[in-house]
Amino acid sequence: MDWLELFIHDTTWTFAAEILIRCVIMFMMIVLFLRLTGKRGVRQLSIFEITIILALGSIAGDPMFTKEIPLIQAVLVMSVIILMYRLTTWLMMKYQWFEDILEGQSLYIVEDGMMVLEDIKKGKYSHDEFFAEMRQQNTEHLGQIRTALLETDGKFSILFYEADQVKYGLPLFPKACQVVKQVLPETHYACIYCGFVDMLTNAQQQCIRCKCCEWTKALNTKRTN
Numbered sequence: 001m002d003w004l005e006l007f008i009h010d011t012t013w014t015f016a017a018e019i020l021i022r023c024v025i026m027f028m029m030i031v032l033f034l035r036l037t038g039k040r041g042v043r044q045l046s047i048f049e050i051t052i053i054l055a056l057g058s059i060a061g062d063p064m065f066t067k068e069i070p071l072i073q074a075v076l077v078m079s080v081i082i083l084m085y086r087l088t089t090w091l092m093m094k095y096q097w098f099e100d101i102l103e104g105q106s107l108y109i110v111e112d113g114m115m116v117l118e119d120i121k122k123g124k125y126s127h128d129e130f131f132a133e134m135r136q137q138n139t140e141h142l143g144q145i146r147t148a149l150l151e152t153d154g155k156f157s158i159l160f161y162e163a164d165q166v167k168y169g170l171p172l173f174p175k176a177c178q179v180v181k182q183v184l185p186e187t188h189y190a191c192i193y194c195g196f197v198d199m200l201t202n203a204q205q206q207c208i209r210c211k212c213c214e215w216t217k218a219l220n221t222k223r224t225n
Contacts, residue, residue, distance in 0.1 A: 022063055025071055029060065029078050052085055109156075110134075110148035113169045114195040117210060127193075131172045134158065141176075141219040142195045143169020160223055168218040170195040179214045190218040 059081065063074040092099040108116045109130055130148075133156045139145060144166050147159040161167070170190035171177040183189060183200040190197050193212040198205075204213050 022071060029075065052081065055081060104152050106152060106157075107150045108147065109150050110142060110145045110158075110195075113143045113145060113161075113167045113197070114209070115142070115170075115193075117194055135172050138224065139172055140221055140223065141169035141171045142190070143167035143197070143218070143220055144223045145169070163222045166220055166222055168197045168220045170197075171216060171219050176219065177216045180216060183215070188218040188220070189215040192216055 056078070059074055059077050063071055110116065115127070115130075130150075134142075134145070134148065137156070137158055139158070139160075144160055145158055146161050146165075149157045151157055168188040168190065170192065177192065179192065180189065180203050183203050185199075187199065188197050189200050191207040191210060191212050192214045194207060194210040196207050196209040197218050198207075200215060203215060205215070206213050207215075
């Protein structure tokens with residue numbers, strides 16, 4: 001193996017100095033671009049902003065070390081991207097329908113302690129993924145949650161019931177969420193699929209909300225911060 005060929009090849013001192021200059025200029029262009037996008041673009045990324053960042057990486061990367069690409073071309077491309085970004089964000093602020101098309105809408109995942117099945121299907125997430133997000137916010141069961149939304153940036157927003165308003169709800173921890181084979185009288189059970197709570201006459205009773213036939217014992221413990 002020719003180590004000199006591997007690491008240096010035909011790189012000259014002149015081209016090495018040119019690479020340094022190219023990197024400095026493109027680095028400054030990236031900083032300028034991110035500064036112009038505003039603080040929101042740095043704090044959290046939407047699908048649209050991720051697309052812009054990926055395009056930015058491609059635009060900035062090649063001119064840093066490719067001799068055949070003049071910097072003016074990269075500057076022109078980045079200038080167009082900045083103008084497109086500004087125009088798109090202005091349209092998003094002015095027209096709600098445009099923002100909905102580009103970034104989507106927030107989806108209701110839980111309402112009144114039960115899963116919102118229609119919106120969950122739109123979000124294309126599994127129950128386990130939702131439950132994991134809720135557990136990370138110190139939630140033991142759905143009866144503690146008044147409303148939970150999946151925001152357009154993929155984050156969860158949850159509103160909790162006050163302690164004296166907590167209902168019976170579906171457990172979110174695996175060991176507590178076991179399918180029951182026999183039911184006890186005067187005991188609350190939660191549908192494993194949708195979280196509907198009922199007192200059962202038998203363990204195979206069909207859920208009136210989602211038609212599922214699997215139940216687990218519901219909890220009504222208060223939330224601890």
